[in-house]
Amino acid sequence: MPSDSTAAFGVPASESHGDEPVFLSRREARAAREAAEASSLAVAGADVVPEIPVASAATSAPSAYIARSVALPASAATAAPRALVLPKRVRRHPLRAVGSMLVIGGLFAVAGLPAYGQSTLVSDQVSTVAAAESSIAAAVSAQSLTVSDDLALPELERDQFAATSPQDLELIRQQAAVASANALYAASGARDLGDDYPWPTAGNTLSPLNYYFRQCTDFVAWRLNRDVGSYSAPFRWAWADLTPNGGDAAQWKSAWESNGWTVSATPVVGSVAWFGWNNHVAYVKQVNEDGTVLLEEYNYIALSYGQRTLAPSEVEAFLYPPGQ
Numbered sequence: 357m358p359s360d361s362t363a364a365f366g367v368p369a370s371e372s373h374g375d376e377p378v379f380l381s382r383r384e385a386r387a388a389r390e391a392a393e394a395s396s397l398a399v400a401g402a403d404v405v406p407e408i409p410v411a412s413a414a415t416s417a418p419s420a421y422i423a424r425s426v427a428l429p430a431s432a433a434t435a436a437p438r439a440l441v442l443p444k445r446v447r448r449h450p451l452r453a454v455g456s457m458l459v460i461g462g463l464f465a466v467a468g469l470p471a472y473g474q475s476t477l478v479s480d481q482v483s484t485v486a487a488a489e490s491s492i493a494a495a496v497s498a499q500s501l502t503v504s505d506d507l508a509l510p511e512l513e514r515d516q517f518a519a520t521s522p523q524d525l526e527l528i529r530q531q532a533a534v535a536s537a538n539a540l541y542a543a544s545g546a547r548d549l550g551d552d553y554p555w556p557t558a559g560n561t562l563s564p565l566n567y568y569f570r571q572c573t574d575f576v577a578w579r580l581n582r583d584v585g586s587y588s589a590p591f592r593w594a595w596a597d598l599t600p601n602g603g604d605a606a607q608w609k610s611a612w613e614s615n616g617w618t619v620s621a622t623p624v625v626g627s628v629a630w631f632g633w634n635n636h637v638a639y640v641k642q643v644n645e646d647g648t649v650l651l652e653e654y655n656y657i658a659l660s661y662g663q664r665t666l667a668p669s670e671v672e673a674f675l676y677p678p679g680q
Contacts, residue, residue, distance in 0.1 A: 537556075622674065
């Protein structure tokens with residue numbers, strides 16, 4: 357026959373000695389109460405609120421604490437006792453964590469293997485291609501071709517184009533320079549002023565009069581020839597006729613004196629205005645009513661035609677036309 361503790365709590369209790377009460381710990385009491393509540397829910401019509409009486413101090417053992425007991429419904433006393441199953445805590449061994457880390461590291465190592473394998477494969481392919489190219493090159497170099505002496509070659513014909521020689525290039529450059537000079541001369545208005553010099557854009561070489569193009573001496577020699585009607589070679593008055601002992605303008609006065617031609621301080625149209633100190637000569641185009649003279653000249657402004665009006669006193673000497 358079950359003891360009072362068994363009827364009260366529905367769980368087996370330790371042996372009792374006579375009327376001595378059985379004391380349960382709090383954990384055992386809580387487990388017994390939960391088991392009783394579960395059993396009471398299984399019984400139909402059970403609607404009993406469990407009571408938890410506290411034993412009096414008079415009936416207690418000589419212990420220093422008060423025992424607590426749990427009262428169960430009467431219907432629960434007849435129910436079969438049910439064992440309380442608690443989950444069991446599983447303790448993991450430390451070596452299992454080490455093993456997991458080794459497994460994860462191995463997975464990463466295996467994942468990296470294809471990349472190295474692919475790199476090796478590409479290197480092998482490159483080596484294979486290089487070896488094939490070397491074989492082809494060796495085969496080509498080993499071939500030889502023999503051309504017969506009787507082989508008739510087609511006759512080559514020159515087309516209508518020819519290479520430009522250095523002389524042609526120089527001529528083209530000179531023509532371009534002349535064209536540019538002509539454009540500048542036309543824009544200067546010298547022709548409108550009365551310049552009739554035949555070579556206004558010529559280079560720095562000797563003219564047909566044997567003076568240098570566009571120098572003051574060559575222009576004045578041209579005007580002396582024009583005034584006597586000599587417009588082409590052989591000119592009446594060239595260097596050998598005017599100043600055979602030198603071509604500088606500073607030598608013209610002495611050449612006039614040696615030839616016995618007139619040297620004067622009075623200007624006349626067609627005479628030569630001589631500036632010995634400036635190594636320059638000009639042509640007297642006009643003597644104005646006020647006594648000033650209108651001069652035409654070249655190279656007073658560098659290699660260009662120009663006109664000036666001066667007083668006779670500003671001119672060192674006037675060289676009359678040859679023969680006068």
